[in-house]
Amino acid sequence: MQQHDVLIVGGGMIGAATALSLAELGLKVVMFExxxxxxxxxxxxxxxxxxxxxxxxxxxxQDLGAWQQIHQWRACPYRRLGVWESELAYAEFNADAINQPHLGHIVENRLIQLSLWQQAKQHQGIKLILGQPITDINQQTDSIAVDTEQERFIARLVVAADGANSFVRQQAKIGCTGWNYQQSAMLINVKTEFPQQDITWQQFTPSGPLAMLPLLGNHASLVWYEHKDRIKQLAQLTNDELTAQIAQHFPAKLGEIEVVDKGYFPLTRQHANKYVQGNVVLLGDAAHTINPLAGQGVNLGFKDVLALRNAIADAIANGTSWHSATVLNNYEQVRRKDNLLMMTAMDGLYATFSNDSPILKAVRNIGLFAAQRVPPTIKNKVLAYACGL
Ligand SMILES: Cc1cc2nc3c(=O)[nH]c(=O)nc-3n(C[C@H](O)[C@H](O)[C@H](O)COP(=O)(O)OP(=O)(O)OC[C@H]3O[C@@H](n4cnc5c(N)ncnc54)[C@H](O)[C@@H]3O)c2cc1C
Known part of the structure; x- marks a missing residue:
């Protein structure tokens, strides 16, 4: 039986980024997927x-050495972000305003995971355990054991990066608060009449937002938020029928499209009551899931990764115990506040926009109208915050 430093359960985008971040600090890491x-x-x-x-x-x-490969495979930059409900109240944010070449990239989740794995597989400090289900987790005073059917692993810390239905969170008896939204999201990959675009946009409608995320070439990913029953109906359509529905409901600026692929997902808000329990720490969707209408979920998870790495790096630099309750609680303190703020902001948007009331409609259009006209210093601060800067 080998002694390790950190056992990470879940090798998705957040687990793999955590593995590399902590291995870079010299810790011996095992990642289970x-x-x-x-x-x-x-x-x-x-x-x-x-x-x-x-x-x-x-x-x-980029710091973890994964970005270059992702970029080489495929990632579509966007420089502008457009939001509106009625055309009269269109608000646009531009990368130039914050002196950046772009606001972000649209990337396939699997490519982010794959590129991080490539780096992790080459790292001496990381061992990958694939396809061995975890059967038990046992906390001891100053260590923690993870059992698979084949082996027992002992370490100082277990990181739960095993997603929204986290087994580790349940084993650590950490409860959650949250709810399922009335809306679901349908993701639709389309071929587009227009060549690759440098804008991502979202139109709010009372039944839910309609969004376009550009992909490389003549491709885009559409997100159709609607009541879950309606989304279930849309999912039954053939690609040709869905193409016709999109032409009817999406704004004309989408141009002609052809549906290539589609799938739908329930929307859940979930927040763990604590991020730390003894020597278990939660990151990413294991700690929080958020309404994706502003595309913040995995970005919050990456901020968790950075905060945990910083808290542990400080402890190592100061010669104190890197897995102590103080260090882990510091991580939680930094992240809980920020995650909660973003979750609440998304709920505010959801509640304000998913509503037919003429008064609320006027208020939100005034809000978007004003957003386009606020002093650039304020608008740029909001934009920089949304970009995680
Ligand atoms: C419709 C939709 C659109 C979204 N769009 C965006 C967006 O534009 N931008 C954004 O930032 N976020 C977005 N999100 C959110 C984003 O997808 C998630 O926040 C992100 O995938 C969370 O990553 P994770 O690594 O924490 O969890 P997951 O992606 O759930 O990964 C968990 C991993 O753990 C593994 N695992 C689970 N259990 C075990 C176990 N017992 N043992 C070993 N391995 C295990 C799983 O196989 C998986 O690989 C969206 C979400 C939805 C639903």
Missing amino acids: QHQPQAFSNEQAFDLRVSAISLASENLL
Whole structure:
């Protein structure tokens, strides 16, 4: 039985980024994952699961040595972000305003994971355990054991990066608060009449937002938020029928499209009551899931990764115990506040915009109208915050 420093359960985007971040500090890391991501090839169609990656997340991925490969595979930059409900109240944010070349990139989740794995596999400090289900987790005073059917692993710390239905969180008996939204999100990959665009946009409608995320070439990812029953109906349509529905409901600025692939996802808000329990710490969706309408979920997870790395790095530099309650609580203190703020902001947007009331409609259009006209210093601060800067 080997002694390790950190056992990370979940090798998705957040688990893999945590593994590299902590291994870079000299810690011996084991990462457990159930599924191997499919290797990349140029001929593959775009995956449905894509994320809008903020500048801050891009910087982290660059630090971890993963960004260059992602960029070489495929990632679509966007320089502008357009939001409106009625055309009269259109607000646009531009990368020039914050002196950046772009506001972010749309990237397939699998490619982020794959590139991080490539780096992790080359790192001497990381051991990858694939396809060995975890059967038990036992906390002891100053260590923690993770059992699979084949082996027992002992370490100082367990990181739960195993997503929204985290097994580790349940084993640590950490409860959650939250709810399911009335809306679901349909992700639709389309071929577009227009060549690659440098804008991502979202139109708010009383039944839910309609969003366009550009992909490389004549491709885009559309997100159709609607009541879950309606989304279930849309999911039954053939690609041709769905193409016709999109032409009817999406704004004309989308141009002609052809549906290539589609899938739908329930929307859940969930927040763990604590991020730390003894020597277990939660990161990413294991700690929080958020309404994706402003594409912040994995970006918040990457901020968790950075905060944990910083808290542990400070402790190592000061010669104190890097896995002490003080260090872990510092991580939680920094992240809980920020995550809660973003979750609440998204709920505010959801509640304000998913509503037919003429008074609220007037208020939100005045809000968007004003957003376009606030002094640039304020608008730029909001934009920089949304980009994670
Ligand atoms: C419709 C939709 C659109 C979204 N769009 C965006 C966006 O534009 N931008 C954005 O920032 N976020 C977005 N998100 C959110 C984003 O997808 C998540 O926040 C992100 O995937 C969370 O990453 P994670 O690594 O924490 O969890 P996951 O992606 O859930 O990864 C968890 C990993 O743990 C593994 N695992 C689970 N259990 C075990 C176990 N017992 N043992 C070993 N391995 C295990 C799983 O196989 C998986 O690989 C969106 C979400 C939805 C639903």
